[in-house]
Amino acid sequence: MNLEGLKFSKMHGLGNDYVVIDESKEELIAENEKTDFSIEVCTKGFSIGADGVIFITPSSGEGEEKGDIRFRIFNADGSEAEMCGNGIRCFSKFIYDYNIIKKDIIKVETLGGIKTVEITAENGLSKLFRVDMGLSTFKTKNIPMIAEVDEFLEKDLIVNGEAIAMTTVNVGNPHAVIFTENTEDIDLDNYGPAIENHEAFPERINVHFVEIISKNEIVMLTWERGAGYTHACGTGATSCVLAGNKLGVLDNKVLVHLPGGDLEIEVYEKENELGAFMKGDAKLVFNGEMI
Numbered sequence: 141m142n143l144e145g146l147k148f149s150k151m152h153g154l155g156n157d158y159v160v161i162d163e164s165k166e167e168l169i170a171e172n173e174k175t176d177f178s179i180e181v182c183t184k185g186f187s188i189g190a191d192g193v194i195f196i197t198p199s200s201g202e203g204e205e206k207g208d209i210r211f212r213i214f215n216a217d218g219s220e221a222e223m224c225g226n227g228i229r230c231f232s233k234f235i236y237d238y239n240i241i242k243k244d245i246i247k248v249e250t251l252g253g254i255k256t257v258e259i260t261a262e263n264g265l266s267k268l269f270r271v272d273m274g275l276s277t278f279k280t281k282n283i284p285m286i287a288e289v290d291e292f293l294e295k296d297l298i299v300n301g302e303a304i305a306m307t308t309v310n311v312g313n314p315h316a317v318i319f320t321e322n323t324e325d326i327d328l329d330n331y332g333p334a335i336e337n338h339e340a341f342p343e344r345i346n347v348h349f350v351e352i353i354s355k356n357e358i359v360m361l362t363w364e365r366g367a368g369y370t371h372a373c374g375t376g377a378t379s380c381v382l383a384g385n386k387l388g389v390l391d392n393k394v395l396v397h398l399p400g401g402d403l404e405i406e407v408y409e410k411e412n413e414l415g416a417f418m419k420g421d422a423k424l425v426f427n428g429e430m431i
């Protein structure tokens with residue numbers, strides 16, 4: 141693919157890294173090339189290297205689905221995901237700091253619905269992001285998951301002949317949450333792909349192992365759908381806290397320790413469903429141009 145002259149930014153949220161392409165004014169990568177482009181630029185060693193690509197585009201929604209701007213996320217394997225917690229903070233930092241939208245509260249259109257981001261800034265630069273991740277669902281038909289139960293809460297799934305107790309939740313994108321005694325003992329390279337690609341999950345799934353320190357503090361380890369091991373996952377942290385809250389083992393406010401840093405998750409209840417706010421930072425690493 142000839143990418144000569146293409147401008148990009150490299151950003152990360154807690155080490156979950158993204159190539160950011162600003163298409164707010166014009167399309168730079170044709171729609172039918174976005175998958176191949178994402179695979180190419182995410183390849184470490186041969187290109188920029190990243191967990192995924194974020195495209196900033198004008199909002200395409202109408203009525204309640206219309207945002208100030210639209211967020212799209214492609215995983216390193218070229219698949220498009222519905223939402224990304226670390227990515228939406230990077231996206232918000234980019235649009236605020238580069239004056240694309242200079243508002244303290246922005247409504248962002250995503251494939252996982254409209255997300256509201258509150259930005260705290262200092263001297264014109266954004267520092268902290270509080271994202272309303274919206275309402276979750278535990279219904280297996282909405283995960284989606286092939287199962288005989290309506291909700292898969294601490295139920296065993298047979299993975300390579302072994303029964304693994306997990307809870308599945310969708311926060312825009314799908315997650316499997318596995319509570320464990322000690323995350324350090326987990327063979328993620330073995331369990332991650334086996335659960336991600338399990339036949340029970342027709343759209344694959346993000347996988348998280350969670351160790352509970354207290355009702356307000358957890359440690360988690362992630363294997364992402366379409367990206368493999370990542371240093372952090374924002375929708376994953378949200379899902380783990382929502383799952384723990386639903387099961388009664390976690391409170392509403394939880395500090396989540398991920399290999400790349402910490403996130404604060406706050407659960408709320410609305411219309412008999414659980415939703416959550418996610419709070420954390422984002423960093424711009426460098427701007428570049430393809431040659």
Ligand SMILES: N[C@@H](CCC[C@H](N)C(=O)O)C(=O)O
Nearest residue numbers: 221224225226313373374375
């Ligand atoms: N790293 C992200 C999630 C990115 C998408 C995910 N791999 C999927 O396919 O659903 C996050 O911070 O939430």
